Amino acid sequence: MxxxxxxxxxxxxxxxxxxxxxxxxxxxxxxxxxxxxxxxxxxxxxxxxxxxxxxxxxxxxxxxxxxxxxxxxxxxxxxxxxxxxxxxxxxxxxxxFPGSGGETPDCIVENRQLEEMLLEEIRALPDKYRVILLLYHQQGLSYKEIADVLNISVQAVGTRLHRAKALLKKRCKWLWSEEEAEPHDSVCMPGYAKKPDRLY
Amino acid sequence: MIRFACRDTQKNLTAYINGELERPLEEWISRHLQECPRCQASVQTEKRLNRQLESALAPEPAPEGLRERIMASIAQEARAGRRDMSWGEVMICALSLSLLLCFAVIWLDGPAVYSTLAEWGGFVSRLGSRLSEWEIGGGVVASLSVQWDNTVGTVQSVWNQPDAGMVFFILLFCFIAAGYQWLRLSKWTT
CATH class of the missing domain: 1.10.1740.10 (RNA polymerase sigma factor, region 2, helix turn helix motif)
Known part of the structure; x- marks a missing residue:
């Protein structure tokens, strides 16, 4: 470089x-x-x-x-x-919305709807939480790297990421509600069964 | 006691799953998880959310043509010479500009500069008295005029000091270099 x-x-x-x-x-x-x-x-x-x-x-x-x-x-x-x-x-x-391979058409539609709903909740997050969520979960940066990028402490990164996910969990209860017989990811989201490798 | 442990675990759960905790705290939470079904369930929820996030946020390829568009704009930038100067370049430019301005002032002759400044002050003073006749903020302008005269007087007395030229040059140099940095930072906010 x-x-x-x-x-x-x-x-x-x-x-x-x-x-x-x-x-x-x-x-x-x-x-x-x-x-x-x-x-x-x-x-x-x-x-x-x-x-x-x-x-x-x-x-x-x-x-x-x-x-x-x-x-x-x-x-x-x-x-x-x-x-x-x-x-x-x-x-x-x-x-x-990206689809994962090997799904039935019904599952693809349902997965995309779920992803769309999740993305909608991500969009609704405050900017300072959303940026950290994206840098960690999409860009694969470590806490230290995010801290350097945003010029904040590593502890602040941890706190904000925790709060971002707490907000998501609160708002996205439909993703894993107890009332459902099976969680979505095990029934109709084969792409979710295996955690994808870190990006890049 | 248990509730306290659960609260601490919940607070650090994200960092724990992401492997970002210090060793002692990580071990402490691991031990707590072995004996707390509620926190174990939270771990599962968190992991499920992570999988869903990574799937929903999966990257897609950049659109076709974007790279070409970027490179075209870069070529345009390069042709227009729109590249920030390095510190070395800034120093050389500031040095040259300061020298140029110093020579210009010497060439103009100090007293001539003061008389020009004093003329401006006189203009402000006349404007102030005219405005005060009309009773519209003339007092403010008049006080500005007095301040202007004082400033010119101060500059004049400083200029008459030995090494005033060097002080002027250094101040000018710092002003130009700092001004460039300020413009650069305010423009790009990085």
């Missing part, structure tokens, strides 16, 4: 493609779940890379490059959310 950065700073713009290839999907997915709209997520991803390019000279190696780029990404997303809130835009369309 050091070599790539040096090349970009020396004027080799093509070398920047390496950084884009490596982080494009991660930043896009983070932005997608933070901002909700596909178009916004694409714009935010582009904005993040432009900022990275412009500020590359200021990157210091004390921080990991991924931490630095995630910091720019989360700030960009949070700025956009603030702007969206100001403009009071209507949100909620433009989602596509």
């Amino acid at each position: 050091k070599n790539i950065i040096a090349q970009v700073l020396a004027g080799n713009t093509e070398a920047f493609a390496y950084i884009v290839n490596r982080y494009e999907a991660r930043i896009y997915n983070l932005a997608l779940r933070m901002l909700r709209h596909r178009a916004d997520a694409q714009d935010a991803t582009q904005e993040v890379f432009i900022k990275v390019f412009r500020q590359l000279a200021h990157y210091r190696e004390e921080a990991q490059f991924s931490t630095w780029i995630y910091r720019i990404a989360t700030n960009t997303c949070l700025d956009r959310i603030r702007k969206q809130k100001r403009e009071q835009r209507q949100v909620g369309d433009g989602f596509v």
Whole structure:
């Protein structure tokens, strides 16, 4: 990465493609779940890379490059959310939910509905909780890395993640209510039976 | 006692499952879980939520064309030269600009600068007296005028001190370098 950065700073713009290839999907997915709209997520991803390019000279190696780029990404997303809130835009369309292989059509529909409901609850979380939830469960960052990205203590990361999940558990009781004969994940969600490998 | 243990376990459950606890606390919670069915159930709920979260938040590939769009904008940025300067570049620019401004002031001649400043002060003073005639905030402008005269006087007395040029140069240099950083940070909020 050091070599790539040096090349970009020396004027080799093509070398920047390496950084884009490596982080494009991660930043896009983070932005997608933070901002909700596909178009916004694409714009935010582009904005993040432009900022990275412009500020590359200021990157210091004390921080990991991924931490630095995630910091720019989360700030960009949070700025956009603030702007969206100001403009009071209507949100909620433009989602596509991933399906897992080997499911029957009924299960796919049901799983997607459940995922949509869960995503709806994630969207309703306060920004400071949602960002931590995404950095941990989607981006696979450790508590320490999240603390570095958000410039907060590791303890604060733990507390916020715990509160985020407590809120989700409170709001999503339908996912594992005692009244149900079987929990959803064991009946109709084969994709949930096995914990997926850490992303990236 | 038991309730206290459960409360502590519940509080640290997320970090416990995520393997982010210190060893002693992790061992303590493990022991508690062996004897508390209620907390065991909470662990299962938490793990189920984790699986559901990871499935719902599973990443999808970036849209086609996004990479090209990003690289096109980067090429545009590079062509326009819109890249933040490194600290070294900032220092060189600030140094050059400070020297340039110092020479400009010397060339303009200090007293000429004061008289220009005093003229501006005189303008403010005249404006103040005219406004006070009309009774619209003239007092404020008049006091500004007095303050302006005082400031010009202070600058003039400092300028007459030995090494004033060097002090002026250093202040200018710091102002330009700090101003650049302030603009950069306020623009990008990283």
